[in-house]
Amino acid sequence: MPGTVQGAGGSLRRVPKQERSRERIDEILKVSMELIGQKGIDAVTMKEIAALSGGPIASVYQYFPNKSAIIAMLHERYVEEVRGIIASHVPIINNSDDALRATDTLFDIYYNRMREQPSTQDLLNAIQADKALADRDTAETRFQAEIFFEITKRFVNEKLWEAYSRTLFIMFHMASATLRLALMVPAEEALKIVAQFKSIVRAQSTYYFTGSFPENLAASA
Structure with a gap:
């Protein structure tokens, strides 16, 4: 699919072309890892990831189609x-x-x-x-x-x-x-x-x- 980055087991919806976008992805992944460690994967929600990573939920879905894609990355x-x-x-x-x-x-x-x-x-x-x-x-x-x-x-x-x-x-x-x-x-x-x-x-x-x-x-x- 054009504009999609394939990862190990998942994909990004958008290619991070700017440093700001790459930093946003890094923060989403960092928060996700912390939440997984604290609560377990089943209890973690995309909404919570968005809130704790400092942005609206749309900014998470902008890059990751679902929680599995985050785990994959x-x-x-x-x-x-x-x-x-x-x-x-x-x-x-x-x-x-x-x-x-x-x-x-x-x-x-x-x-x-x-x-x-x-x-x-x-x-x-x-x-x-x-x-x-x-x-x-x-x-x-x-x-x-x-x-x-x-x-x-x-x-x-x-x-x-x-x-x-x-x-x-x-x-x-x-x-x-x-x-x-x-x-x-x-x-x-x-x-x-x-x-x-x-x-x-x-x-x-x-x-x-x-x-x-x-x-x-x-x-x-």
Whole structure:
């Protein structure tokens, strides 16, 4: 459609050509994220978003046709941030040890970000409640896993590439679920859950890199 910007799971009604318009969109998204964190997506209304973002409701509908479009653009920005995190760590992987450290580091970054910005968890929950957006999120998870695969497959026997790629997809998907679980339980238990998940990932990765599981797997479990 002419004059429409396609986003990850949604679209803008109008292309923001002026700085003022871009600032208006940023404010709408900022307020929406805050409200989602405070009340949950179901309780948030377009009217409330408009009021708290400093404009009439028409100024929200001017850019976003519905609440799903706002969630979609929030997810798009989240995806951009996550891809930036991956891009900053993947290039420094020069050997299998670097790859093992990268899996730990990336997970820690995700976990700390979610703890510092708990509204992100509510956003991701809202995405999972929308089938179209959930499908896009799954596709993004696959894309991120493929990036990691392309960088690290040289440390894996070529005969195991298909299984390794599939395992990475599962691990990237389960990382998100583990994060959500860790944020729902007491802090002490959360640390144990995070440590256990990282141990599982390290064990699986070590198997593909070396052909055997770590000798200390039982001790770390």
